[in-house]
Amino acid sequence: MKKLLIFFVGFATLVQAQKKDISLEDIWKKGTFRADYMNSLNSMNGDFYSLLNYYEGGSTVDKYSYETLEKVATIVDSKDLNGIQYIESYSFNNDETKLILGTNFKPIFRHSFLGTFYVYDIATKTLSLIGEDIQEPTFSPDSKKIAYAKQNNLYIKDFSNDETVFQITNSGKKNEIINGITDWVYEEEFGFVKAFEWSTDSKNLAYLRFDESKVKTFSMDVYGKGKYPTQEVFKYPKAGEDNAKVTLHIFSLVTNKTAEIMVGEYEYIPRINWTKNADLLAVRTLNRHQNDLKLYFVSASTFDSTLILNETDKAYVDVNDDLTFLEDNSFIWTSEKDGFNHIYHYDKSGKLINQVTKGNWEVTSYYGYNAAKKTIYYQSVENGSINRGVYSISLTGGNKKLLSNTTGTNNAAFSKNLNYFINTFSDVNTPPVYTLRNSDGKVLKTIKDNAALKETIAGYNLSKKEFSIISINGNDLNMYMIKPSNFDATKKYPVLMHQYSGPGSQQVANRWNGANDYWHQMLAQDGYIIVCVDGRGTGFKGRDFKKVTYMNLVKYETEDQIAVAKELAQLPYVDAKRIGIWGWSFGGHMSTNCILKGNDVFAAAIAVAPVTTWRFYDTIYTERYMRTPEENPTGYDDNSPLNYPELLQGNYLLVHGTGDDNVHVQNSYRMIEALVQANKQFEWAMYPDKNHGIYGGNTRLHLYTKMTNFIKNNL
Structure with missing residues (x-):
């Protein structure tokens, strides 16, 4: 009997040994887990x-x-x-x-x-x-x-x-006037490029004109392979500076004339859409603080504008693409006005007919309205903020039905007539599964199930991603933890925390792996515990949770990550002297702040393409959450790591691409200078001509090799 037991133990060890470890080449070169x-x-x-x-x-x-x-x-x-x-x-x-x-x-x-x-x-x-x-x-x-x-x-x-x-326009000139195409900041922050729209009768073309002549330019040297670098110069309005002056115009194909349309006082026109009435253009405007959103109907024949809806918020109002007009020109609209993002139905004059969805949960995507069935299709977090489900509901708010899996992440791509949809499902254990379903959610056919990837994954030494809730600063925060597969609770392990933390974002979600998940798994193989926590300011838990960071970006977010690290340090299996944190972009700002303000708990940090002062970032994004530097100087400066580099005690790696048109390398250069003048030693890497994503050729492999070596040497 004893010999038999020894045999099975040995066999189990052999099976474990046959499992392969993840390599950086698997992730960034071979595409093993694609x-x-x-x-x-x-x-x-x-x-x-x-x-x-x-x-x-x-x-x-x-x-x-x-x-x-x-x-x-x-x-x-x-x-x-x-x-x-x-x-x-x-x-x-x-x-x-x-x-x-x-x-x-x-x-x-x-x-x-x-x-x-x-x-x-x-x-x-x-x-x-x-x-x-x-x-x-x-x-x-x-x-x-x-x-x-x-x-x-x-x-x-x-x-x-x-x-x-x-x-139809003649005024266009590079870095001065743009007709029908958005400028850099609209493209990046309002998420659209085409700034012209045909009327439904093809008689009119509405468009936006951007006068960016007073907007200051930003220049980037492009080193390329030539003898001399070239320079990329473009208009980039930084917080507190002049925006492009945006005006609305309608060109008539009947008269061949263009009219400039007046729609009250505004700073931004983030959307234009023609209604079901060919004469009526729907125009949304925002003030500079982005907390006063107005919806106007503009007549293409008289050029008169009528205010239809006005939505305000003490913080800011988000702009989306959910506006849908019904045949009678009533419309569907989403709003956070009751504290959670929900669907509303208004008549053509802007009078509320009814609130379609209700509850302490968020609608995360609006898919469309089937007029024949008087049914709306949407995605929400009704089954927990880390999950996504697809639902149908009547226009009056009744007959709600779940059309997808209960848990995990479900996304729907509906047919134009809304009779069918392709559901993409994944969770932490299941790679994407594509199923064809009818509008009642019945599965008609499995299209792809990624069975080959599941078989590949089974041959690798992966750990379980464990979801939980951690109570921090009076809030229950979503968390996941990845422990080494051979975890031993009697031992002590170093911890690497990962986060993004930006407004409305989410990292802790019940979905399949991204590239960073495989990197985290690789580090877990090498004896690291990986932890991710979505702190205050992140999304899908209601308006108040998301907007609590208003006027003080990264203050509460930093406090939460530091508090998490201190909680983790109390765990018997965590080495309290070896806790690190990393992040990219907003997350890089966060990791920089954490190693400085949390220098008593963080031993190491990596910041990739970080903002280091919101004074350097663009108007639309920054002022949405912070107002202008003139209005809120302490909000900008009290949480800018440029102002307290002397707090650095741990090991710090700073990475940026010199061709980043989004978060300019200026942020890192100024951080470098601040640390040098504080006589603080640190590591840094610049990737020539690489943009905010820092990719191309072997770039990602090189970057993650550098970050891996930094972690192994310093944590």
């Missing part, structure tokens, strides 16, 4: 969708049936197109008889790019050039015209009139 994803699908009319598929030497746009998921047609194949090897983007006109095809893309900023675009007629299989180095070509609803931007001006190409091109 999940199988669905291509981004485009919902079509009826029960169909399309996909852009690639093959060696070419690409196709293919049509599929939602009912069977089978391909029913190839709409266009690049091998049949003269001058296009690979289709990089496509979009349909309303009746899906034509396509705009894009190729030769040249990136500008995070979302914007130039490209060469064509119109493809599906019936005749003919290709017609729209233009080269243009932006955002868009069909008119009647499919007879295409509007696009080029060199900061707007153009319309009329395919019903010998492809005549009309230039």
Whole structure:
């Protein structure tokens, strides 16, 4: 009996030994843990969708049936197109008889790019050039015209009139005037590039004009491979500085005249949308503090504007894309006004009809409204703030139904007619599973289940991610912990904390692994405990929890992370002298603050691309949470690590890309100078010409090798 026991113990040890350890090359070079994803699908009319598929030497746009998921047609194949090897983007006109095809893309900023675009007629299989180095070509609803931007001006190409091109603005000039395309700060913080919209009758084109002549420029040296560096110069309004002056205009294709539209006092116009009434344009404006949001209806015939809705908040009001107009021009709107983000229904005059969803939980995505069924589809955290579920509910707020898995993270991609949706499910133990479901949530077919990845993962030495709640500074905070797979509670382990902490963000979520999760698992293999806590200011736990950090960004967030570290230090299996923290961007600001203000508990910190003073960051993001430096100087300075570098006692690694157009390398250079003048030793790394993501070639592998070595040497 004793021999048999010894055999089984030995066998278990052998099985454990056969499990492989994760390497940096697995994560950043080999793609060992890459999940199988669905291509981004485009919902079509009826029960169909399309996909852009690639093959060696070419690409196709293919049509599929939602009912069977089978391909029913190839709409266009690049091998049949003269001058296009690979289709990089496509979009349909309303009746899906034509396509705009894009190729030769040249990136500008995070979302914007130039490209060469064509119109493809599906019936005749003919290709017609729209233009080269243009932006955002868009069909008119009647499919007879295409509007696009080029060199900061707007153009319309009329395919019903010998492809005549009309230039409707002439004022465009680099770093001065932009017509129909957003400036840097709108693109980054309001999340859109195309600042023009066709009316539903194709008779009017509404657009925004940005006069950024008074906005100060930021310049970046681009080192490249040449003998001399070049310079990238662009307008970037930093906190407290001048924004572009934004004005609203409507160009009439009937009169060929442009009118400037007045919509009260405002600083920003973050959205324009035409309503179901072809004469009415919906315009949202914000004051500079972003706590006074107004919705106007503007008449395209009289140019009169009517205030429909006014939403205010003591802190700020978020802007989203949930506004949906019903046939009677009543509309659906989401708001945090009852303390949690919920769905509301208003009539066409702005009078509240009813609050559709209610409860101490958040609606996290609005998917659409099925008029035939009078049903709204949405995603929420009703089953816990770390989970996401897909639901349906009637317009009156009844008949609520869960359409997806109860726990984990569920995302829906609905068909245009809302009869079907593809549900993407994952949780901490399950890589993405794609299922086709009908609008009642019934699973019709499993499309992808990532079984191969699960089999790969099973061969590696991974630890369990354990979710829990930790009580800190009077709040119950979501936390996860990853312990070494051979964890022994009688031993003491170093701890590495990870966080982002930005307003409304979330890191502790019941979803499948990202790249950083595998890196954390690799560190756990080497004997580190990984901890992540979402402190005050993060999202999906209500307005008050998120907005408590207003006027004092990183103050309460830093206090929470320091308090967490002190709680962890009390655990019998934690080495209190070896607790570190790391983060990127906002998280880099946080990790820098923590190693300084928490120098009695943190032994090491890594900051990647950090903000080091909000005075250096852009107007829209920063002032939303802080107001201007002139109004709130202590909020800006009391929590800027530039002002207390002498507090550094532990080991600190600072990393930045010199081509970061978002969080400028200026932040790190000033932090470096502050530490040097305080005579503090630290490590730092600069990645030439790399942007905020610090990637390309071996860059990520090099970066994570450096961070791994730093942790092993200092924690």
